[in-house]
Amino acid sequence: MSAILSVQNLRKAYENGFEALKRVNLEINEGEILALLGPNGAGKTTLISTICGITLPTEGTITVGGFDTQSDFRAARNLIGLVPQEINLEPFEKVINTVRFSRGLFGKPRNDALIEEILKKLSLWDKRDARINELSGGMKRRVLIAKALSHEPKVLFLDEPTAGVDVELRKDMWDVVAELKATGVTIILTTHYIEEAEAIADRIGVIRRGEILLVEDKERLMAQMGQKELEVQLSAPITEIPASLATFELRLNDAGDAVIYSYDTQGARTGITTLLNAISEAGLVLTDVQTRQSSLEEIFVGLVHEAETDNKETGNKETAA
Amino acid sequence: MNWHGVLAIYRFEMARFWRTLMQSFLSPVLSTSLYFVVFGSAIGSRIEEVEGIQYGAFIVPGLIMLSVMTQGISNASFGIYFPKFLGTIYELLSAPIDHREIVLGYVGAAATKSLFIGVVILGTAALFVDLPVAHPWAMILFMVLTSLSFALMGFIIGIWARSFEQLQLVPLLVVTPLVFLGGAFYSISMLPPIWQSITLFNPVVYLISGFRWSFFDAADVPIAISLGAIAGFTILCLVVIAWIFRTGWRIRS
Ligand SMILES: Nc1ncnc2c1ncn2[C@@H]1O[C@H](COP(=O)(O)OP(=O)(O)OP(=O)(O)O)[C@@H](O)[C@H]1O
């Protein structure tokens, strides 16, 4: 697979001097789905806006499909579709007209059959003649998606596409994303719903304070960073963990009738056998055992938090400057 | 050239105009008629003739110019300010369309609307007074150039403005006074000599004078200077717009 989007040494400082992106490097393969995670203000929207031409990069180069987004902006932008985070729509315009407008704006000839297909897929066909201000928030967000799809992009940016969308429609939207992927569209999405990234992404990128902390294959990330937990149910509750088990760093659950052991899935030896032996040697009787894998959410929180403590000092310097 | 893009913008801008067609049509008809009642009849009955032209007919070119200029500015400035205000400009900035095409779409639509109003006023005026047109081609040229250049200026104002107040500011504080003082309703030869010289610094004088020449074959300033003035103004606006897009001033952060 080749890179369809390449961001090199991208730096973005806003007019007020705030550095929203610091030397970002990112390669995205054709046909993949990348989920960009990061806390509020991390720079996700800034990154997307800079790639799409809404803000100007301060330094660095961006290519889409091999075309430079500045010197060859027409060819580059022909490939891009953008669903912005904010709901920005002309309130008095009809749904179908705004979607047709988008297609024309991107230099494509009118194609009513395609527009119909897109509106149907997004459950907006019944609302095609409604004015934007007669729609609900979730419907408006879907109009934004319809506008972006209307000009058949090869690379689609979805900036929090499912914020404010109900559970059922969110699943529908995941299906739409999966269908697009099947037709070869590359998708970069940001989200605060980690289960969304877990459900549809191929790779996960984590961004914080204008820096990409990591970009990793989802499966590998979950295997690598994931901690597994083993919960051992005891026949009778205990008040404290026997001293002989101290090396295992066990936790006692609230009820006191189970001990929890965390272990690294990547480790050569998990230590489970020794633990179970040690437990019976300590005179405890176990009734049940179960294992649990930490979710992407826990991995993400761990990552961002870790970086937070690592960078405390640099962070202070930033605020002082 | 992204012609589909230009057309999409043009159509989208014109759609608002068609939606309010009656309003777009009635308001110039009404205001022109009022001007005729006030200026043509009340004042005209005392002035009667200016430079050998019936006063009622004399004010028509000025009336048309006043509307074409103010409408050109307000249509274009609102046209581009709205997307900025609503945030829909993101789409314009991320589309494979360059600034010439964007300007062509917005300014073209704004100029079309103001031209339409100019023609409606001309038609209404013809109902009230005898209106000779000595140089029809020159008249069309002046009207098209004026609507275009003032729409260009409106486009600049729309990009510059950060609020609805600022949007109204320039037309209200600069353009309307310049037009009124630019000889829309009188010949500058009627002014005392000192004011005649001062008035010549008002660019609108050249436009109204030239436009009036195309009707009555009589002008305050030579027609070549009038043409030069409007051409110069158009070029100035184009240069400013080119600079705006090159630097991203007030559109791309
Ligand atoms: N126009 C601007 N001028 C100055 N600073 C800005 C501007 N836009 C964004 N910022 C700052 O840049 C940083 C990154 O903002 P950005 O919108 O990219 O974050 P985000 O990751 O998309 O956050 P969220 O999850 O809340 O959408 C923030 O600190 C923000 O305050």
Ligand SMILES: [Mg+2]
């Ligand atoms: Mg954002």
